[in-house]
Amino acid sequence: MTSTTEPHSQHGLRPGDPPPRRRGIFMRPGYLRASWVTPLFFLIGMYIVVALRALAGWDPVYDWEYIVLIAGMVTAPIGFLLGMGVFDYWLYWISGRPTVADDHASHGAYSWKDYFKVNTDHKVIGIQYLVTTFFFFVAGGFLAMLFRAELAEPGMQFFDTQTFNGLVSAHATLMIFVFIIPAFAGLANFAVPLMLGAPDMAFPRLNALSFWMLPVAGALFLASFLAPGGAFATGWTSYAPLASEQPFGQVFFNMGVQWAGASSIATALNFLVTIITMRAPGMTFWRMPLLVWANFTTSLLVVIATPFIAGSQFFVMFDRVMHTSFFTPDNGGYVLGYQHIFWFYSHPAVYIMVLPGFGIISEVISVFSRKPIFGYRLMAVSLIGILVLAFSVWAHHMFVAGMADWLRIPMMISTLLIAVPTGIKVFSWLATLWEGKLHLSTPMLFALGFISTFVIGGLSGVYVASVPIDIHASDTYFVVAHIHYVLFGGSVFTIFAGLYYWFPKMTGRMFDERLGKLHFWLTFVTFNLTFFPMHWLGLDGMPRRVADYAGTYGALNMVVSIGSFVLGASVVIFAYNIVVSWARGPVAESNPWKAMTIEWQVSSPPPVFNFDEIPQVVGGPYEYGVPGARHAVLRGGALQEAHA
């Protein structure tokens, strides 16, 4: 870890030193080098396994499950990262050789090709994150359409049950671990340093490493379809002991989660250090934009909670490959242990998946209503409230799991309590809108759409938080409806809002507003068409994660399936709009939305090093319509008038 601020060693290259020797094309960091280092590291991993097995006298020496696990999921990905050049600087540093202190050679993108290389510029990394996660979003959506085809009618049409479960599981896993969570990291990567008035993140090289671990995770999840026995099929929750007795595809989930988790812990740590140590002068905590606050709390959640899912997946894997009995009852293991450990991460994780979105919505609502955020401090404090409460509610996922009875009521009460800070946020957005001058452009439409759908999701959450209702609704489509109202109508809408909002800043171009609006309305309508009927289906008793169902549910399921196909098609409009606008859209001004936060005060796209001089922050971030109010002063011209 080397920070940008840390003075570099006195042994760095001096201006007079001869330039480093240029390396041959197979030795330069990049895909060519990765193409031979990756297989080399696979072989290394393989022979480690083989040597150990030969030494211990185990039969067979070539045990392919172990080889794929160690060589394919651990050493080969490390070889890939090494080949791409993620570790180059560190290796120089480690070996004590001269390092070019902060040469910024890998900073900034000068052609589209630079986005496919290791880069340490937070703005480039942000865009790399967003494009990669969008790819996984499309892949996950495609899987959903496959199983919705199966579910359109009762009876078994296209897939057998194991394949069906594999599709459902991979869909949820891709969406959660390699789309929603990292997409927020991508948006924040782009926006947070700019908003803070920082030249970059605290650890730019760690930032690059975090990004490059992500494709590894996604590739593992997708590769599970090639495993004998098919993809992992135990849902994104992967309950033990079932998961330790599944075909080999399960291990791809166990290990993919480790890579995704390592990536998100590293980013979170980076955000925390950046926010604590690199704020511009005058940027006190109470002057930080709410997006920064949101990512601060989210990062705390990630750092504290994510190790628990890492642990839970290690245990499941050990139970499988080392025959331990963490969760197998016949040998002294504790079956429910998995669910406790898993949900101790995964309930906080649902806030990891929505708090950054809250931040985005706060930015958008305030800018497009031309009003200060209502109750700014309370907005920040309620984030902290959610952070603390998030750790006290995990067992609401286990009301019907046979856990200790006395845990039910406390967990129900703490769960209902979380609705309070969440409600504060919703009311504060509404109060911000009240009597504002609303500009209904695409980001704002998604923000308003978010509020309406998220409220429905929050309400169904309160239903299932009540033990008596949950006993009836658990494991039915009612829960599926809840999840999608909070995760699609919630998180995904905020991601779209953020993408449209920062698109001009990221690319220097405007998107097509008409296509944006079309995308919103199509998404909004078909989203409700797809997921609202699931409430009824669930209350009627249709179980989730089952390939076939009773004929009475047929009509509604057909509606759901049709809705889901149109919903999938609406993404094409979005992709078309983004690609065409990025290439040929009209040039964006530096501040098309007349926003006050610092990222809008620099050019679009921002200069490679963000600022010539660190800005001076002089006021709050949301003083829209307040005469004479300023948030920040930049050298070479004060803040543009940002009042309506």
Next chain:
Amino acid sequence: MSDIPISGGPHLAGSHPQEAIPHGPPPANRSSRLDAATLGMFLFIASEAMLFGAFFTAYFFVRVVNPTATETWPPAPFEFPVFVAGVNTAILVTSSFTIHWATQAIKRNDRNGLRAGLVVTILLGSAFLLTQAIEYAHVGFNTGDGAFASVFFGLTGLHGAHVFVGLSLLTIAAVRAFRGHFSAEHHHGVEIPGIYWHFVDVMWIIVFFAVYVL
């Protein structure tokens, strides 16, 4: 580095030109007295502590919550080598003092003290790992022998992995120390692995008491 374009590049061809920047990034404002790399290490340690937390939770479930938990720990006829582990504890605690000595030495610009301290610490850490490996070989049960063994190998193995990581960090510091890096002003590269090493040490004491003593 003349081959680096001077101005902020447009992201796609055809975007409008940028203001020229004649230099690298402006130095970031330091908004906290905390040093970035040290803070990063503390956050990393917090995360690591939670990973241990997950393993201790599994321990707690197996040993306390589980209705089928056995009276004795470990269940008869198995036994944990408490004495060996005690010796190992002494080794690791000593190594905390030696790394402390190393960092104190470089603060006085005493490079030889730094090198000696690092080498001794690395030797002690390696001795710990070696002892643990031998202990595994002679412990008399295997990972498949029940939940108590899962927890035993889980906690001690996780800790062993951390010793390995700590040793790697210290080795890096040692390589750099022997190549003449570090001085009274610049010794982050020793101090930060040192913090990690202390963490590994404290964690061992907890593991030792939970697994072997209690």
